[in-house]
Amino acid sequence: MTRDDARALDARDPLAAYRDRFTLPADTLYLDGNSLGALPAHVPAALANAATRQWGDRLIRSWNEGWFDAPERIGARIAPLIGAAPDEVIVGDSTSIHLFKLIVAALRLDPARRTVVSEAGNFPTDLHVAEGAVTCVPGARLRVVAREDLADALDDDTALLLLTHVHYKTAARFDMPAWTARAHAAGALMLWDLSHSVGAVAIDLADADLAVGSTYKYLNGGPGAPAFVFVAKRWQDCLDNTLSGWMGHAAPFAFEDGYRPAPGMARWRTGTPGILSMAALDAALDVWDGVDMTAVAAKSAALFEILARAGTALGLECVTPRDPAARGSHISFRHRDAYALTQALIARGVIGDFRDPDILRLGLTPLYLSHEDVWRAGDILRETIETAAWQDPAFATRNAVT
Amino acid sequence: MTRDDARALDARDPLAAYRDRFTLPADTLYLDGNSLGALPAHVPAALANAATRQWGDRLIRSWNEGWFDAPERIGARIAPLIGAAPDEVIVGDSTSIHLFKLIVAALRLDPARRTVVSEAGNFPTDLHVAEGAVTCVPGARLRVVAREDLADALDDDTALLLLTHVHYKTAARFDMPAWTARAHAAGALMLWDLSHSVGAVAIDLADADLAVGSTYKYLNGGPGAPAFVFVAKRWQDCLDNTLSGWMGHAAPFAFEDGYRPAPGMARWRTGTPGILSMAALDAALDVWDGVDMTAVAAKSAALFEILARAGTALGLECVTPRDPAARGSHISFRHRDAYALTQALIARGVIGDFRDPDILRLGLTPLYLSHEDVWRAGDILRETIETAAWQDPAFATRNAVT
Incomplete structure (x- = not known):
């Protein structure tokens, strides 16, 4: 060459x-866009608009003019990149926070299944968060095994198989349909971390149950941009978000003492979303339209x-x-x-x-x-x-x- | 008049x-700066600098040029506004997420104390998050009582008293030293939500154990700006963060499978911080210098x-x-x-x-x-x-x- x-x-x-x-x-x-994506040229103008016009000029009114539903609206833009329906994805918080929500929820689905299985050498936050999540569910444990032992580790105690689609070090990619099928064959849910694959490879979540992913790598959403979370429609009314904040309430502005989860993906919201970071991500996704x-x-x-x-x-x-x-x-x-x-x-x-x-x-x-x-x-x-x-x-x- | x-x-x-x-x-x-603070005039330029120079030009190198330690650096700027030491405060995530971390940690400190006490009509997310947090600790429960019954609700089962310093509806302010003393007299920890008081009134956390607060109201940090979390120095090595993400690891770039909490406030970090929102907050705090x-x-x-x-x-x-x-x-x-x-x-x-x-x-x-x-x-x-x-x-x- x-x-x-x-x-x-x-x-x-x-x-x-x-x-x-x-x-x-x-x-x-x-050659580090896999860690932090480059700046789309139009993002600074979008950010200036969010700060100067939306925040500075429209002030609190902007919550009704696009801010409040930003997590759902931006999530719907990411959905086609991962083979999901528009109402199966929202953005907000970090990948780590979303992992916690989903791992706890999956463990609470079936009290007979107590184990989260994941891979040794997975991206550390996946394992660290799972370590914390299992302490929130009685009897739950995290089992971390080498890649070649993963299939054997799945059994009738497995609540969840947690894998990162593309490995952060080696770039090795799991066969998504095959591993989702293995998890399901064992009666477990499948949670994919798409951080190193979204925008890098074509993804079709297909039968997968749950997914999370970073938007600041191949999607160029900006440093620490809000992460996305996917919950397959069939699970949306069965799983609860332990991080039950007011933005995931069925009626956030009724200011009720008791928590009632919103229907659909909105229950996976927790606190107030970081709008400026959201605005940069929203604009960055323009680049992906039609790619x-x-x-x-x-x-x-x-x-x-x-x-x-x-x-x-x-x-x-x-x-x-x-x-x-x-x-x-x-x-x-x-x-x-x-x-x-x-x-x-x-x-x-x-x-x-x-x-x-x-x-x-x-x-x-x-x-x-x-x-x-x-x-x-x-x-x-x-x-x-x-x-x-x-x-x-x-x-x-x-x-x-x- | x-x-x-x-x-x-x-x-x-x-x-x-x-x-x-x-x-x-x-x-x-x-007259809504108590909900969303106004735009400090110099913030758009700071945001443009973060996007264009730090992200666009310096790219990944910016993590070593101020991004990585932004949570601690910006936290230290908020500390004097709440009567805390610079190494007792960090920013990141949302108020709701920080509340969850602290409530679970407080409940795990002493297995003999199982109750979180809070006020009926508190800002909803405080109660909603506490509802979720108590499900993560065996036997834990949330007890919500009217303001006039709070003192009587404190007993030897109380792990934590969770109060919002200034009420979001009425603006009524708790006597901070008196209530911290009451919690301590009952053997409980005191957690203050300062969202509606930071930048509104002079605050001296003094003997308080834990606090959280919003930065997008009186501190003018921008819509959904990262929230702050305070842990008194005496508790920093005793309390664990259940939301154990890689950014709170003692050595985040050693990429170890097992989680080891960082010393000091860094263990309260979870995922990658939203840098653009952080940059706006950092600049917005300039206004408060010397006020x-x-x-x-x-x-x-x-x-x-x-x-x-x-x-x-x-x-x-x-x-x-x-x-x-x-x-x-x-x-x-x-x-x-x-x-x-x-x-x-x-x-x-x-x-x-x-x-x-x-x-x-x-x-x-x-x-x-x-x-x-x-x-x-x-x-x-x-x-x-x-x-x-x-x-x-x-x-x-x-x-x-x-």
Whole structure:
């Protein structure tokens, strides 16, 4: 693969025009959109409108002019990206908070089932939140097993199987229909964390029961943007939200002492939603209107190949599956000095990230990375590897801030 | 009180200059800052900086350039407004979420104490969240009693007394030291909800154990701005956060499977904080730097008198205590047709709000309301009351949107 080859791919890239919808810093190749998505160019204006016109000028009246139903309205915009119905998704709070709500609810559905099963090495907050959630239900426990032992761990005590669709380190992707079917065969509910897959790959939740996900990665909703929560329609009236706040009440402005859950997804609301962060997310989703996920997947695969070849030619171990259907949209290399290597790349303008203890992780975001961008990143990776400077043991210390 | 009297008070108002630090709509008297604070004029620029420079240009690097420690840094700015130490307060999530964390933690401290006591007619989310929280601790229960029965309700089964410092409807203020002492005398912890008092009155949490509060009312942090949580230093290592997310882990970037709580206030973090909403709040707090709360209290009292006299002259029943030390910074009138009256005032440019079933509520925010503003609001109240139009039963229906 030469630079000209990459340019030729760009010339016939159906997604090439999307690059102009983002603001990106000059002299930087941003391969960390899997951690924090780039800024859609029109978002600052939308944010200014939310602050100046909605808050400053309309003040309290804005609650009746679009703020109050923002969680449902924005959720409905995310629904098509995950194969859900518009009234099965709302946004608000964080992924962690939503996980807690759903895990407790799932454990309370059937007192005969007491175990939440999840994967060792899952994204930590999924496990940490599950640890806290099981303390809220008598007899409940969290069972964390290696991926290869997951199927055997499902039994008639399993209340919930909690999996992250695409792994944050390796980008390995679970076969969603197969694992949902396994959970159901064991009589358990299936909860998918879509944080590393929404906007990265085509998703069809299909028979899944529950899901959560981050909107600040591939959806470009902004740092710490409100997360989404999905509850399949068939469960919406059976599951209760333990985080029962006034915004999830059937009549929030009746100011009743007793809690009565709202019908539908609204019961998964808790407190007052963070409107400014919501406004940025709402605008960011404009970019996704009409995007063809097949084209995204095809370009992601092409970008992956460029870096996979560059890395393996340099002797780096690629820990991401080579089959596009078995991964998300980042690539990870294992290297003994991954931390120093990551820092050296950043110093050369290639922003990726390091994941403890030995992973260099590079995000592939088809909407704002060209084939040539990724080719250049691979070339800078080559230059870096071929230079001894970054291996200096003092390097990591000097650059630890980034 | 004449308009000239009000102008004379404005001429010697030490807080008069603060009005210019806010952007307010023309032709509007905004008496709803107790629900949603007005927009500080410099906040849109701070928000634009957070979006364009921090997110757009610095991207992921911003996490190390001020984002990661925003909850602690902004919490330390709120601490002096509530009589707390800088390392006793963080911001993030919503008031409801923080309430849940603290109620569960307090119930788990001493298995011999199973009851949370709170007040009937407390702000609903406090009661709703407590309802959910007690289901997470075996044997725990919520006991809701009338204000006059609160003292008798405290006994050796009481784990926690949960009170809202200033009542959202009547503005009645609890005597904070007296009630904290009563809770402690019963062996219970004291949790104050400061949502309707922070920035409205001088607060000294003193011996209180726990507190939460909203930042989008008198602190002007923006719609749904992140809430604050206070845990007295002596409790910080004894209480656990059931909403144990990765951001509250002792080493969030070690990506360990098992949860280890961070020392100090950081363990009360859960998920990734909403940075854009945080940026607005951070900037909004600039207004409070150096504000003399004695001057705020004095002006609030003067503004109250103007409206109290206007209302009572019109035969309205004022349900807010006349003693300034026994109230917050809003005034409420009871009226059979309070809803229609509120709508009629809004139609005339006086923005207050209605609280079910019969309360007209008017917020008194000394930083951006002049004595003349409030005098005019009182005069428009008089004109409105003296006009029969708003009593038309069809009026409420026609104007129900606002």
